[in-house]
Amino acid sequence: MLRTTASEEHLETELLGLDFVQLLTPDGTRVTNPRFDPLVADIGPDELKALYEEMIVVRRIDTEATALQRQGQLGLWPPLLGQEAAQIGSARALRRDDFVFTSYRENAVAYCRGASLTQLMPVWRGTALSGWNPYDIGMATPAVIIGAQTLHATGYALGCAMDGVDSVAVAYFGDGATSQGDVNEAMVFAASFDAPVIFFCQNNQWAISEPVGLQAQRPIAERAPGFGIPSMRVDGNDVLAVMAATRVALERARSGGGPTFIEAVTYRMGPHTTSDDPSRYVDPEVQAEWAGKDPIARVEALLGSLGAMTDDFRAAVQEKADAAAAELRAGCLGLPEPEPLTVFDNVYATPNSGVERQRSQYAAYLATFGVAE
Amino acid sequence: MSAAMTTETRATETPGSQTLTLSKAINSGLRRALEDDPKVVLLGEDIGTLGGVFRVTDGLQRDFGDRRVMDTPLAESGIIGTAVGLAMRGYRPVCEIQFDGFIYPGFNQIVAQVAKLHYRTQGAVKMPITIRVPFGGGIGAVEHHSESPEAYFAHTAGLRVVSCSNPQDAHTMIRQAIACDDPVLFFEPKRRYWTKGEVSTELGPDTLPMEKARVVRQGTDVTLVCYGPLVITAMDAALAAEAEGVSIEVIDLRSLSPIDFETVEASVRKTGRLVITHEAAQFGGIGAEIAASITERCFEYLQAAPARVTGFDVPYPAAKLEEHFLPNLDRLLDAVDRVMLKRNSLTGWGE
Numbered sequence: 001m002l003r004t005t006a007s008e009e010h011l012e013t014e015l016l017g018l019d020f021v022q023l024l025t026p027d028g029t030r031v032t033n034p035r036f037d038p039l040v041a042d043i044g045p046d047e048l049k050a051l052y053e054e055m056i057v058v059r060r061i062d063t064e065a066t067a068l069q070r071q072g073q074l075g076l077w078p079p080l081l082g083q084e085a086a087q088i089g090s091a092r093a094l095r096r097d098d099f100v101f102t103s104y105r106e107n108a109v110a111y112c113r114g115a116s117l118t119q120l121m122p123v124w125r126g127t128a129l130s131g132w133n134p135y136d137i138g139m140a141t142p143a144v145i146i147g148a149q150t151l152h153a154t155g156y157a158l159g160c161a162m163d164g165v166d167s168v169a170v171a172y173f174g175d176g177a178t179s180q181g182d183v184n185e186a187m188v189f190a191a192s193f194d195a196p197v198i199f200f201c202q203n204n205q206w207a208i209s210e211p212v213g214l215q216a217q218r219p220i221a222e223r224a225p226g227f228g229i230p231s232m233r234v235d236g237n238d239v240l241a242v243m244a245a246t247r248v249a250l251e252r253a254r255s256g257g258g259p260t261f262i263e264a265v266t267y268r269m270g271p272h273t274t275s276d277d278p279s280r281y282v283d284p285e286v287q288a289e290w291a292g293k294d295p296i297a298r299v300e301a302l303l304g305s306l307g308a309m310t311d312d313f314r315a316a317v318q319e320k321a322d323a324a325a326a327e328l329r330a331g332c333l334g335l336p337e338p339e340p341l342t343v344f345d346n347v348y349a350t351p352n353s354g355v356e357r358q359r360s361q362y363a364a365y366l367a368t369f370g371v372a373e
Numbered sequence: 374m375s376a377a378m379t380t381e382t383r384a385t386e387t388p389g390s391q392t393l394t395l396s397k398a399i400n401s402g403l404r405r406a407l408e409d410d411p412k413v414v415l416l417g418e419d420i421g422t423l424g425g426v427f428r429v430t431d432g433l434q435r436d437f438g439d440r441r442v443m444d445t446p447l448a449e450s451g452i453i454g455t456a457v458g459l460a461m462r463g464y465r466p467v468c469e470i471q472f473d474g475f476i477y478p479g480f481n482q483i484v485a486q487v488a489k490l491h492y493r494t495q496g497a498v499k500m501p502i503t504i505r506v507p508f509g510g511g512i513g514a515v516e517h518h519s520e521s522p523e524a525y526f527a528h529t530a531g532l533r534v535v536s537c538s539n540p541q542d543a544h545t546m547i548r549q550a551i552a553c554d555d556p557v558l559f560f561e562p563k564r565r566y567w568t569k570g571e572v573s574t575e576l577g578p579d580t581l582p583m584e585k586a587r588v589v590r591q592g593t594d595v596t597l598v599c600y601g602p603l604v605i606t607a608m609d610a611a612l613a614a615e616a617e618g619v620s621i622e623v624i625d626l627r628s629l630s631p632i633d634f635e636t637v638e639a640s641v642r643k644t645g646r647l648v649i650t651h652e653a654a655q656f657g658g659i660g661a662e663i664a665a666s667i668t669e670r671c672f673e674y675l676q677a678a679p680a681r682v683t684g685f686d687v688p689y690p691a692a693k694l695e696e697h698f699l700p701n702l703d704r705l706l707d708a709v710d711r712v713m714l715k716r717n718s719l720t721g722w723g724e
Contacts, residue, residue: 099461101458128495129489129492129493129494129495130493130494130495130497133494133497134461134494134497134498135497135498140461140498141493141494143486145481145485145486148454148481148482148485148486150454151450151451151453151454151455151457151458151482152454152455152457152458152461152486153458154454154455154458155454155455155456155457155458155459155460155461155462155466156458156459156461156462157458158455158458158459158462159458159459159461159462159463159464160462162414162440162464163462169458181448181450181478182450182451182454182481182482185446185448185450185451185454186451186454186455188446188448188451189445189446189448189451189455192446193443345495345496346491346492346494346495346496347491347492347530347531348491348531348533348555349491349496349499349500349501349554349555350553350554350555352533352555352584352631353584353631353633353634353635354630354631354632355530355631
């Protein structure tokens with residue numbers, strides 16, 4: 001079934017087009033788009049309000065987590081400020097049986113997949129290396145090594161196809177990751193095997209201090225067609241455009257169309273992590289320009305024009321956001337300290353004489369201090 | 374002579390027993406694994422139509438199809454990383470790395486992902502991935518085709534590392550590796566691919582577990598620890614030493630992580646002398662770990678400092694030099710003399 005020659009036919013990419021897809025302008029104007037509008041026809045005012053509420057909540061979570069770090073309760077936090085639409089618009093397009101492989105900034109994706117707020121905390125508080133069981137929410141634990149997860153998504157997608165199910169794997173990664181070999185290998189593998197995987201690139205313009213121009217000389221979306229993967233370039237701060245594009249990609253994958261690449265053009269409004277100092281490299285004018293393209297403000301403007309932005313709604317959303325923040329804080333502070341000997345747990349799935357010997361010896365050592373096992 | 378061969382030669386009358394090369398023995402083990410478990414899939418470069426550059430997967434794609442025996446694009450990280458995703462989906466991938474020296478592009482996925490995912494996820498995600506690696510020198514190959522990178526992986530928590538030395542173990546251990554819920558680096562001694570031996574395909578409760586070493590020759594004077602391609606060399610050395618009145622116990626380590634120290638320690642307590650050999654470089658190698666651990670465990674039983682006979686701490690040399698790089702019978706006997714406190718090549722040698 002493998003092709004023995006490279007196809008010289010024009011890619012379906014021409015059908016998808018590399019035009020910048022935007023359905024909602026920064027000032028909240030709904031732009032008609034005959035190709036993408038039908039894909040979000042089900043998003044009426046109520047659905048839009050739900051998306052708005054979620055974006056407010058995850059932004060509030062982000063603020064609270066940053067505060068927790070500043071207060072010494074978290075070792076580190078990678079803010080997603082500015083990327084709410086890219087993450088929620090895509091994640092809300094998925095089914096429960098789809099499987100998501102992300103990097104470390106996708107806390108809104110985890111929220112959408114069903115991770116509890118407390119489960120967002122252990123990695124950053126240092127009480128555990130992961131916060132949830134991947135199989136419970138259809139989302140792998142974050143990959144910190146840049147780009148590694150794109151191959152995992154491709155393999156998982158291959159498994160879905162072999163199982164004869166129409167579940168889809170989604171790889172989230174950033175603009176910096178596109179320079180990694182793994183991302184490029186993942187695209188080769190996915191294209192060669194028609195794997196039902198979506199490559200969802202959040203181009204937030206920065207890889208810590210390195211601007212996207214160091215990673216790519218052309219729009220990142222243009223890279224995928226060279227791999228034989230149709231590609232879309234969307235306004236990543238437009239929750240409707242992101243959702244529409246994700247649905248296009250999902251439909252392709254579910255119907256045996258293989259992989260799709262989405263470049264969600266967005267902006268990292270905060271630091272890389274709480275350890276970073278963007279004042280050393282970010283141009284305030286550029287930052288201000290992007291602040292004018294805020295993903296939440298435009299939905300608020302649209303809801304306002306629809307008469308849906310009532311005081312009651314605004315208050316209810318705020319209340320929910322504050323409750324989420326309180327829950328996050330309580331969950332964080334309530335995380336149990338790991339027991340010393342659990343350092344030896346789960347290194348292997350099967351008994352291992354080497355680890356067991358060290359566990360036994362360290363237990364004896366701890367016992368000399370009167371520490372119980 | 375009391376040093377009888379105890380290679381546990383399998384009863385040739387056993388049903389399913391046949392004479393196979395080591396390469397074919399792995400092939401039959403892979404075939405059996407593919408038959409027994411529909412979740413077993415093979416991935417690698419040239420493993421399909423060609424049957425692998427060493428023909429280890431010969432005929433398997435023909436019989437199991439191109440989704441279970443997949444020729445992959447030429448990218449080792451891609452092979453391993455894709456296997457991670459397949460494993461998360463419930464598959465048991467068996468990856469072939471074409472040559473030892475080609476594993477490094479996949480190193481990141483192996484040590485940062487495969488090795489750590491079970492630990493990272495607190496046991497939620499298993500990584501039953503087998504990574505087959507033809508390794509070692511002695512075939513006159515060009516650069517990157519003769520290396521012994523096993524210590525890199527033995528140093529990495531979360532991985533199991535094994536090496537087979539004979540056709541029976543090759544068959545048995547590849548099936549054990551695939552059935553194991555942990556990731557296994559499976560090092561195949563490429564210069565012994567054509568070694569023949571009786572192979573029984575019956576695995577039972579008496580089958581030696583993968584992580585156990587085997588005493589392949591009993592002896593009383595010196596414990597000689599080896600694995601993979603050097604087991605045959607060690608047996609030859611033991612035979613030669615016997616003619617000089619030195620009784621060598623040869624231990625085929627089989628598992629390099631974890632190491633079956635109990636078996637090695639029991640032997641050293643008996644012999645009081647330890648020689649370790651491997652093709653890999655000496656510094657920070659398996660031999661260093663064994664020498665240190667055995668010294669810690671039974672220092673009072675040692676009658677001489679442990680000796681290592683290994684590749685030198687140099688890059689793998691050009692083919693015309695590899696006879697100097699590779700441990701051989703004479704270098705082993707020289708080390709035996711050293712631990713026997715007899716005159717040897719270092720007698721009178723000084724810095």
